[in-house]
Amino acid sequence: MAQSTTVSLSDFDIHSDTGLLPTRPLPPLPTTYASWTKALSDASRVLSLGEDDSKEAIAKRGASERWRSDIRSWPILDTTELTKDVSLLKQAHRHLAFLVHYYIHSIPPCEGTASVCVPAPLAVPLAEVSRLLGMAPVLTYADTVLWNWEFIDPSAPLSAENMHITEVFSGTDDERQFHAVSAATELRGVEAIRIIDDFNHLASPTSPSSITKLNADLARLTSIIEDMSDIIQSVQPVCDPHVFYWQIRPWFCGSDGRGPETPEWVYEGVPRAQQLDLSGPSGGQSTTIHALDAFLAVDHRPRAAKDASSAPTEGFMHRMRRYMPGRHRAFLEYLDDPAVSVRELALQVPQLRDSYDAAVMALKRMRDLHMRVVCRYIVNMSRTHRHIPSGCPVSAMIARMETERGLRGTGGNELSILLKATRDSTKRALLKNSL
Ligand code: HEM
Numbered sequence: 565m566a567q568s569t570t571v572s573l574s575d576f577d578i579h580s581d582t583g584l585l586p587t588r589p590l591p592p593l594p595t596t597y598a599s600w601t602k603a604l605s606d607a608s609r610v611l612s613l614g615e616d617d618s619k620e621a622i623a624k625r626g627a628s629e630r631w632r633s634d635i636r637s638w639p640i641l642d643t644t645e646l647t648k649d650v651s652l653l654k655q656a657h658r659h660l661a662f663l664v665h666y667y668i669h670s671i672p673p674c675e676g677t678a679s680v681c682v683p684a685p686l687a688v689p690l691a692e693v694s695r696l697l698g699m700a701p702v703l704t705y706a707d708t709v710l711w712n713w714e715f716i717d718p719s720a721p722l723s724a725e726n727m728h729i730t731e732v733f734s735g736t737d738d739e740r741q742f743h744a745v746s747a748a749t750e751l752r753g754v755e756a757i758r759i760i761d762d763f764n765h766l767a768s769p770t771s772p773s774s775i776t777k778l779n780a781d782l783a784r785l786t787s788i789i790e791d792m793s794d795i796i797q798s799v800q801p802v803c804d805p806h807v808f809y810w811q812i813r814p815w816f817c818g819s820d821g822r823g824p825e826t827p828e829w830v831y832e833g834v835p836r837a838q839q840l841d842l843s844g845p846s847g848g849q850s851t852t853i854h855a856l857d858a859f860l861a862v863d864h865r866p867r868a869a870k871d872a873s874s875a876p877t878e879g880f881m882h883r884m885r886r887y888m889p890g891r892h893r894a895f896l897e898y899l900d901d902p903a904v905s906v907r908e909l910a911l912q913v914p915q916l917r918d919s920y921d922a923a924v925m926a927l928k929r930m931r932d933l934h935m936r937v938v939c940r941y942i943v944n945m946s947r948t949h950r951h952i953p954s955g956c957p958v959s960a961m962i963a964r965m966e967t968e969r970g971l972r973g974t975g976g977n978e979l980s981i982l983l984k985a986t987r988d989s990t991k992r993a994l995l996k997n998s999l
Contacts, residue, residue, distance in 0.1 A: 573761055576895035577650075580761075582722050583754035584851050584892060585747065589714045589730075590655040596645055599638055600659045606631065607663070608735045611670040613814055618951060628670050635667060638685035640833070643692045653693050654889070658711050660690035661703040662731055665844070668829060669733075669815050677827045684833035691834040698890020700841035701831070702818050705849035706889055709746045724748035733815035734807070741802035742812065746847060749795045753852035756788045760859045760899065769904050775913055778906070782919035789856065789926035793933050800937070809945030818844030841886045847934075848884040851892040857881070858899035860924055861907035862993045864986055880982055910995060917995050924993045931987040938983060 573580055579587050593601055611628050612621035646652040664686050671680065687701075694701035713727040720726050727747060732739040759781045766774045803812075819829035819842035831837040847853070857864065864881040885893045910920035991997070 571764070571898065573757070573895075575891075576898070577889065577891040578757060578895060580758060581754065582751070583757050584750055585710050585713075585722065586651065586654075587722065590651050590658065590711050591649070593652065593655055593659065594645055597641060597656065597659070599641075600656070600663065603631065603635060604659050604662055604666075604731065607666045608731075608733060611666055613811075614670050614672040615814065616950075625672065632667055632670065635663070635685055636683045640685050640688045643689050643696075646693060647696065650697075653697050654706070654711050656689065656693045657697060657699070658707040658731070660686055660693065661701070661707045662733075664690060664829075665703045665815055666733065669817070679830045680827040682829055682831045687831035687837075688833045691831060691840070698893065700843070700887045701834075702840075702842045702887075703816065703845050704887040705746070705845045705847065706887075706892075708816075708845050709743050709750065712743060713747060722751070724751050732812075734811040736807055736811060738803040738807040739812045742799060742808065745795060745799040745802070746850070748798075749792050750850065750852050752788060752791050752795055753856075756785055756792075757852065757855060759785050759788075760855055763859070763906065764899075764902070769909060770913070775909075775915060778909070779916055779919050782906075782916070782923050785856075786919070786922045786926045789923065789930055793926070793930040796930065796934055796937060800940070803941075805941045805945050806948060808941050809948070810950045813942070816844050818842045841883075843883075843887065846884060846887070848881060849887045851888050851896065854881065854885065854888075854896050855899060856927055857990075858896055859906060860920070860927065860993055861905045862924070862927065862990050864989045866985075879985075881986060907993065907995070911998075921994050921996055924990060928987060928990040928994075931983065931990055935980070935983045935987065938979060942979060 578584060581587065610624065610631050612618075612624050643653075643656065646656050664682050667686060668680055668682065690701045699706070708731075712730055714730055715722070716726050716728050724744070724747065727744070729740040729743045729747070732743070762781065763769070763778065766777075768774055769778070821844050829842055831840060834840070856862075864879050866879045885896060888896075906916075906920060910916040
């Protein structure tokens with residue numbers, strides 16, 4: 565679609581004050597769906613991670629199995645009542661997707677199982693509401709961040725300080741803070757979305773007044789991206805890496821989260837269940853960050869895919885779009901096809917080059933700093949032991965032994981390759997490299 569000045573942010577379910585977040589918390593589900601609401605409110609108290617073999621977790625296993633067998637005995641609820649309001653569809657997605665992850669990850673591991681069943685009372689309505697919302701039928705960034713909050717003071721407007729994250733698997737404040745940091749990053753990005761929108765509505769992008777405005781907006785964008793970087797770093801004092809790696813992250817894993825040796829998820833009663841997108845939530849699903857890439861013409865397609873003679877490959881970032889609500893993805897598709905891109909304009913107009921490059925550099929630095937966080941929270945933690953807090957001497961010894969035996973080396977490598985690739989494609993957008 566070519567750019568049209570008649571298109572507005574609201575067409576993409578984006579608000580000029582709150583961006584990708586709704587302006588108000590999602591409404592509660594109608595009483596027809598009380599079983600979903602009740603199961604979700606019980607879940608974090610009743611369940612532990614299935615792989616947790618601590619005394620407390622083992623003591624919960626009976627109640628945990630009852631929670632799951634109740635769900636298997638539920639009727640498959642019709643979703644028609646939810647279609648009267650898209651906010652109810654989102655709330656249903658959030659409920660069901662959390663329930664699916666609670667259900668699967670609370671099952672104690674059973675060796676030799678090739679697949680694990682998501683029962684039809686969860687799978688069928690989740691597939692249906694996901695189809696209507698145009699998004700993956702699994703827990704996504706929208707469920708854990710965009711739609712997972714309530715006001716602290718309902719009489720005040722939405723801000724990072726006035727929101728409380730509602731659903732967390734582990735019951736820890738660390739998990740709440742982890743999502744709150746992402747939400748704060750999104751809220752800081754709202755001004756960036758408005759800058760992008762302003763550019764799309766310029767009647768004549770090459771006029772002197774448009775160039776002056778764009779120059780100032782690119783400078784503003786640079787400082788917004790720097791703020792977003794700082795916000796991402798602010799996770800470090802409020803979310804403990806050991807708690808994140810052992811108590812929080814395992815709940816997020818989707819069907820393919822831990823490689824081919826773990827059982828794949830089968831959605832009972834859902835046609836073509838093998839073709840569903842079931843990866844689980846990731847910051848890579850942040851439409852705001854994808855919008856920055858699209859606006860600055862950062863191209864994340866794997867390099868071979870850009871060569872028309874080779875078979876098309878789908879990169880991680882593109883795949884992540886399928887986990888976004890359909891209307892947010894449509895916003896990115898709209899940005900992908902501008903009448904004139906900021907980068908093309910900056911190539912033509914020397915006055916814009918420095919401000920464009922400064923914005924791209926800020927985005928590259930954000931990715932460098934994010935990589936450091938990932939290293940601290942995942943790569944380093946993959947060498948620690950579940951029940952021993954990081955930093956203690958015994959944990960350090962076990963970490964050394966595990967590294968020496970090479971027990972947990974590979975996930976970190978794959979992550980580094982992925983994150984280096986997004987950082988490098990950002991760097992490739994710099995004009996000073998192409999002139
Ligand atoms: C403790 C904090 C964080 C950790 C441990 C973390 C971890 C990760 C990991 C492991 C990936 C690789 C893809 C995946 O496996 O999902 C990733 C990608 C990504 N994360 Fe984070 N993340 C953190 C905070 C954030 C925040 C606050 C944001 C901002 C919204 C964010 C945005 C992204 C983006 C956009 C990607 C895609 C790759 C890229 O654009 O370079 N992350 N993150």
